[in-house]
Amino acid sequence: MYTEINEKLELARQGIARLHKIYSMISQLEAELGPLEQKEHELKKALEKENLDVEKLKNRSISSVLFSILGSLDKHIQKENAEALAAKLKYDQALRDVEDIEHKISNLYAERSKYVNCQSEYDSFFEQKKELLMRDNAETAQKIMELTEEIGSSKIKVKETREAIIAGNNVLSSLNSVLCSLDSAAGWGTWDMLGGGLISDLAKHSNIDNAKYEIENTQRLIMEFKTELADVKISSDIGIHIDGFSKFADFFFDGIFADWNMQTKINRSWESVLTVKIQVESVISKLKDMLANDENRINSLETEINSLITRA
Template identity: 25%
Template sequence: MHENDESLLDTTPYKKKGVINMRQDIQMRQNSLQEKRVNQRRLRKRLEQTSEKLLTMKQKRDQLHRQLTKEQQDVVKLGKFSFANKISEWTGRWDEKMKKEIEEAAEVELKYNEAEKNVLDLTAEVEDLRNELEKPDFMHIAEDWEDFLKEKESWIRLNDSVANQTLQKISDDRVRVYSMLREIGEAFEAGEKAERALAGAMKKLDSAEGISMWDTFLGGGIFVSALKYSEINSSDDHVHQAQRALRLYETELMDVQDAATDSFQVNKNDIFTFTDVFFDNIFSDWMVHTRITYGKKKLHAVMQDVRRIQDRLARKRAALEEEIRRLDQQQDDIIMS
């Protein structure tokens, strides 16, 4: 071959291969940076929301502490000797008064203990979120993203094409879908935990309802009240676990809502009222048999809401996984063409 014929060799395939490799490298870097930015925004929003919940819960705990102190003083006052108390004892009214004061104090004590546990939980959550945001991945993400955009702009100006624009759209769509998949996966896992915790709370409600039947047959009194208080106290951890599980589920569903597109919208009324619909008055409800039955109905409704949203999450996750497969095939077709 004549030495000048070397200039006639078609080097286009080699140039095309180099462009494709460079494009793939840019896409991988962009996906990585975008994922970090999405995670950083999600963590920051969750930190803000959790901090607000912590402040509210501290205020509630302090208010309950003041109320508990007053109720305890009422019990002590009734137990001290006085002619009025002695007369009440002779006429049979002292037992009734003491029962009422003990039940009121017990109800407030349970609410205070639950609030204190929630404060500890939320404090730990805030600390974990702050530590997560201080990890190296998030320290310089803003600067890294700005530098990447400048570099990418220069590359696009030199290699702009219809195929490149299509690949860029596929890459952006893939990041969006994966982000949504991650949020749905976390929400679904939280929903499973909430279902287990709610089932445990329902089991304890059944037990408390059985104890309350004794109240109906025996006519009440301090002894039966003590039995009910003992059962409620032993159920406290189960109730707390259910409340905490629902709070986490609520948070994860909020993340899904933030990442949702028009094709998947979560009704906020289905999410944000979970803890209000049952747990707000659970302890006072447990003191009366008829209210226990009503409370079980409300709890059952919450469990049905959780299952319904879990089904929607599962269907959306399957659709997103199919979307990922479609995007992968579309990208392969372009690269191999």
Template identity: 35%
Template sequence: MIENIDKELIEIKTKINEKENLEHKLEAARLELQKLHAKKAGLKTQLLKEQKDVKSLEKLTLKSIWYSFIGSRNEKLRNEREELSKVEYEYHYLNDIINRLQSEIDYYIDKINNLKHLESQYETLLKQKETMIYNNNHELYEPLTKLNQEIINLEANIKEINEALIAGKEVINALEEIKKALNSASGWGTWDLLGGGLFSDLMKHSKLDEAERKIRDLQYLLNKYNRELKDINMHININLDISSTLKFFDFFFDNIFSDLMVHSKIQRALEQINNAYRIINNQLSELDIELKRNTYNIKQI
């Protein structure tokens, strides 16, 4: 009878720990979402300004007439359109991250709602167990309670480590896809430098466009991985500046960049991605060792 109660107590306590961890993740995700919305509001203001600047030059206004008079209207309009394109890209990129984070928050809320009323169930069972042990052999109560808590803690650690491993492997997969796209772009870029012509240039831009989309995913996955690491008191020590990596695509908006400069930017981006890959891969190896240690310990109890 006591064995059955112990088993049920462990199951419920594990779920209670899961609910508490979900609540911590929910709080962290909400704080991050709040910061992203503030950043989005600033970008929205900047976007409206850039749109206004472009329209004022496109239409027949005093501003456009003046620039036409001094002979720099076309250049000014081109620069303003480039600035508008950059801000539009950043705005839509940020909006995509916000939508994905909101989906994650909704998932946490749904999971937490499904784990309600566990505390009262746990307390009821615990009182039943206390009464049974005390009436039969109260000297066993303290060591058994301590043993159960140790099992609960180990199972909670195993669950959190597994979640961190899953999130980390998602980052690794994203980095591999980005490396693949950038390496392909680098190859086409080399061919372009050797006079490959329009086709090689188009292929290079196509692969860079693919890498750009995957870097969007990487930002979200890195943030998610960091939140999982916090649950097991770890952190990621990585010098990957996603914003500067994204600036690597500026040449899409600026015709003054030479093919050689583009090729150089590809190589610098690859260095950052490769460095991030090594760091996270090493960290996942450490997590795997910790998982095996916890699994071994729980089998010894």
């Protein structure tokens, strides 16, 4: 009897939830955009002061650039060039982050128009169903409506939590790829700048280049994870951990260029990746607990509704 109107209510409810999420995501992204634009501006100014011709480095891999930098016997020049390159890599990442956020915001504003009428549609369908129920048993109908509303809200929470968990698992997968690349790179051992053989290995193998590629991918996935969490009602301590993710790529690039011992570089970067992985795992664990609680609540509410219908 109520199948058709229930389906319409559910579609409208999902549209309302999506609209709310769009607003939350836009708010989250716009809050991140300002500091990122400032960071991009500061890094660009810093690069302009460097003597290193960073434009020539655009299409070259990290390993080949390191090889060329270390070709100089002047350790002071090596250090300056490496610091400039690290700044260039961070600038490139900041620029990509800004462009990615601007693109996401534009898409969300475009999507918003699809859901602006969902609230009025929902209100109309709700009143129609309420009138139908009241004709049969007003008291039972009111209780069923209240329980149905709570189930609908819980289902939206379940959907959003699942989406956040998927986004978090994508981050973990990318982080594991970074760790694999760094583990492979760690096999080189201590890098002797003038040793010849190991320098040739660095130029030939692409472990660090693979790690850099995955770092860029991970940074994008982390931003998506943060955006998914924007509309998930979670405890405040999760938000504290997430705040540090925006500096993730910086930690990695600083680690690669902070010390001339290759093993130290790799270890520092590996530790920064592992730290973020542990944080993401902690957030996902809490999300899974929330998901289980909400699913149990839905089952309990549905059982209560079935009982009311049976007794009516």
